[in-house]
Amino acid sequence: MTDQDDFCSAAENLLGPRGFTTDPDLVLPWLTDWRGRYHGAALALASPANTDEVSRLMKLCGKHGIAVVPQGGNSGMSGGATPDASGNAVVLSLRRMNRIVELDPIGRKVTCEAGVVLQALHEAAAAEELRFPLTLGGKGSATIGGLISTNAGGTQVLRHGTMRAQVLGLEAVMADGAILDTLVPLKKDNRGFDLKQMLIGSEGTLGIVTGATLRLLPASGGRVVAWVGLGSLTAARELLLRCEAQSPDTLEGFEVLPRHCLTAVLDHLSNARSPLEQEHEWNVLIEWVSAPGAQEAVREQAEEILTSALDDGLVGDAALAENETQAEAMWLLRDSISVAERALGPAMQHDISVPVAKMADFVEQTVPEVETAFPGTRALAFGHLGDGNVHFHVLAPTGAIAGQWEDTDGKTVSRFVHDRVTEVGGSISAEHGIGQMKRDELARLGDPVALALMRSVKLALDPANLLNPGKLVPDVDPMPRKPV
Numbered sequence: 075m076t077d078q079d080d081f082c083s084a085a086e087n088l089l090g091p092r093g094f095t096t097d098p099d100l101v102l103p104w105l106t107d108w109r110g111r112y113h114g115a116a117l118a119l120a121s122p123a124n125t126d127e128v129s130r131l132m133k134l135c136g137k138h139g140i141a142v143v144p145q146g147g148n149s150g151m152s153g154g155a156t157p158d159a160s161g162n163a164v165v166l167s168l169r170r171m172n173r174i175v176e177l178d179p180i181g182r183k184v185t186c187e188a189g190v191v192l193q194a195l196h197e198a199a200a201a202e203e204l205r206f207p208l209t210l211g212g213k214g215s216a217t218i219g220g221l222i223s224t225n226a227g228g229t230q231v232l233r234h235g236t237m238r239a240q241v242l243g244l245e246a247v248m249a250d251g252a253i254l255d256t257l258v259p260l261k262k263d264n265r266g267f268d269l270k271q272m273l274i275g276s277e278g279t280l281g282i283v284t285g286a287t288l289r290l291l292p293a294s295g296g297r298v299v300a301w302v303g304l305g306s307l308t309a310a311r312e313l314l315l316r317c318e319a320q321s322p323d324t325l326e327g328f329e330v331l332p333r334h335c336l337t338a339v340l341d342h343l344s345n346a347r348s349p350l351e352q353e354h355e356w357n358v359l360i361e362w363v364s365a366p367g368a369q370e371a372v373r374e375q376a377e378e379i380l381t382s383a384l385d386d387g388l389v390g391d392a393a394l395a396e397n398e399t400q401a402e403a404m405w406l407l408r409d410s411i412s413v414a415e416r417a418l419g420p421a422m423q424h425d426i427s428v429p430v431a432k433m434a435d436f437v438e439q440t441v442p443e444v445e446t447a448f449p450g451t452r453a454l455a456f457g458h459l460g461d462g463n464v465h466f467h468v469l470a471p472t473g474a475i476a477g478q479w480e481d482t483d484g485k486t487v488s489r490f491v492h493d494r495v496t497e498v499g500g501s502i503s504a505e506h507g508i509g510q511m512k513r514d515e516l517a518r519l520g521d522p523v524a525l526a527l528m529r530s531v532k533l534a535l536d537p538a539n540l541l542n543p544g545k546l547v548p549d550v551d552p553m554p555r556k557p558v
Contacts, residue, residue, distance in 0.1 A: 078162075081138040082118060085164075088130055093121050093170070104148060104165050105157065109416070109423075111480060112153035112510065115161035116143070121170045125245060125253060125284040128166070132282070132540075133251035135164065141540045142166045144278035146220025147191065149212045151425065152509025154224065154277045154545050163543070168219050171284065174198050182290045183242055185257055188219025188283050195288075204290040207234035211409035219283040225275035227505030229361075229408070232460035233326045234291075236505065237274065243287035244270035248280075249536040257287050272531070277507050278542040280535050295366035297326075298376045299401035303354030304389040307434040307459070310358050313383055314460055317360065320379050324372050327361035330464070331456040335411050342414035349393045349404055358389075358459075359408050361401075411456055411465075420470035420477075422484045424491050428500035430462035437464065440494050444468055448487055463504035466491060492519060508546045517548030 086094045095101065096118045105114050117140065122128045135142055141163040145155040157163045171187040174195070178184070179202045186195065192206075192213040199206050210216065210228035220226075222244070226237045234240070242259035256270050273281050304310055310330050317325050333355055340346050350357075364372035373394070380392045395401040415421060428436050437455045444453040450471025457464040468487050470479045492502045496519050508516050517525065525548060532539075532547045539550055 077138050078117060078140070081134065081140050084134055084138075085118065085120060085131060088134065089120060089122055089127060093123060093127065095119050101165065104145060104167065107153045107156045108149045109151065109153075111477075112156040113159075114143075114157035114163075115159055116157045116163055116165045117161060119165050119167060121167045123170050125171075125247065128247045128282060128284055129251045129253050131166070131251075132247055132249065135540055136250055136538065139538065139540070140164055141543050142282070143542055144168065144219070144223070144282050146188065146217035146223070147212070147215040149215045150220065150224065150509060151423065151506040152503070152511040154507050154509030154542070155220070156510070158544055166282065168217065168282075168284070172217075175285070177202055177204075177290075179204060182292070183259065183287055184290055185243070185285065185287045186218055187285050188217060188222075190218045192216045192218065192221065199290050200293065203293040205293050206240070206288060207291050208237060208240055211412065218286055218288070222274050222283050222286055223277050224507040225505070227458065227461070227463060229327045229329060229458065231458060231463070231505075232328055238271065240288050241270060241274055241286055242289050244273060244283065245285035246270075246273050246281035246283050249538070249541050253284075254281065257285060259287050275507070277509065277546045279532060279546050280541065282541070293366075294363040296364050296369035296372075297401060298362045298364070298369070298373045299395040299404055300358075300360045300376060300380060300392055301349035301395075301404050302358040302360065302380065302383075302389050302392045303350045303352065303356070304358065305355050307356055307437050307455075309388055310356055310459060311434040312388055313358060316379055316383065316388075318460075321362055321372075321375050324362040324364060324375070325360070325460075326363045327359065328460040329359040329408050329457065330459045331357050331359070331408065331411060332454050333357070334452065334454050335415070335456050336407065338414040338418060339407050339410045342417055343406070343410055346403070346407060346410075349400075349407075350391045352391060354390050359404055415467060415469070418469060420474050420479045420484065422468045422470075422480060422487050422491075424466040424468070424488065424495075424502070425463070425504050425506040426466050426491070426495045426500055426502060427461070427463040427504035428495060428498050430460070432498055432500075433459060433462050433464060436494070436498055436500075437466070440466070440491070443494070444487065444490065447490060448483065451487065462500075488515065489518075510545055513544070513546060513548050516546075520548075 101119045143157045144166045168189040172189040173187045175185045221237050243257040246254045362372050383389045441453040452469040455464040455466045
């Protein structure tokens, strides 16, 4: 038997038929990323039922030199959970580890396994009149482990921060099978490095997140949602400043989308309609959240802000949702952009951030630059203006062949965009991670000192480079493996 045969036999004995399979038909669905851009191969699919099984599997992988690609909901945007084409790695799915272990209403925290789906966590918190302050369009598939591993953001970062701010404690399995357990949160703890923060955003390259303790907030008394039409992103920035100044304690979301995005969504969703009668170059979706009993006061505050903006000519039109159904319909328009855009054809998606004060100028300058440099393309930006993060997408020219354009002209487009982002002191990855899609660009544009430190940490914790090889950290060569 080969070393791989020995491994597969031992892994099947360890995890059982539900937890380990080499059946190509069962493995196949997990070998392509959500966007359909990356396709890989795998030796097997492992689906452990608990942390102990993950630990024992990693020890087995270390013994046989088998690489592991951790995977949550497989809804990532950068190919970070897709194996390479060698077929030598095991895809490690955490989807069976989906228990909410403890929800503490008094302490306002929840401990759960990595495979818990975000929407399920929202529902569990709501049942206790609490809420988890992070949401995104893929909440029905994204898992807690994946959100932690990519330090996900979403539409509430403006007020509550990224996933990093929500994690109170963490459990992870390291490359050698050791279990790091920091699940019990402490307000003050100065026993050296905050190791959980090192793992958050590491995309499974330093350890496999198996569980977390997360903070919860009291349920809101309600929300006020508005859809606003205006003429420019600069005007949207001015409206944001007004909202922050006049409603600092209630403003929770401020999303921008250009006319092209809204049109694409309306064409894609058969029953959707625009909240405003007239078209506008830019649209803003705003959400304010109130404390219990204060929704009417927050609504009056929102009306005052929007009325003043209309009177001053800052915005062209605005509509407040009259009920939850209308509010959900407005958010559906925002959350459907990625799906609607994917139906239009090939595109290069850039998840970027620049200093908040520079975002409007950056978009208004870079969009025409891209479209001039690459005739036939269409550049557009949408997303979280309030925290300096927009999704800067460039649609391919008509007739471009999916899979070919992205790997040729599309890469040139991305280099152009990333150069512009770097010139203004921004980041080429704001919330979707580096994965394999941006690894080479990180090597090209990243700070040499920071990259050297990342490589040092990676090789110290995973010297054989078994954890998600080829992702995030550029130019990592495994140390010589000791004979079994």
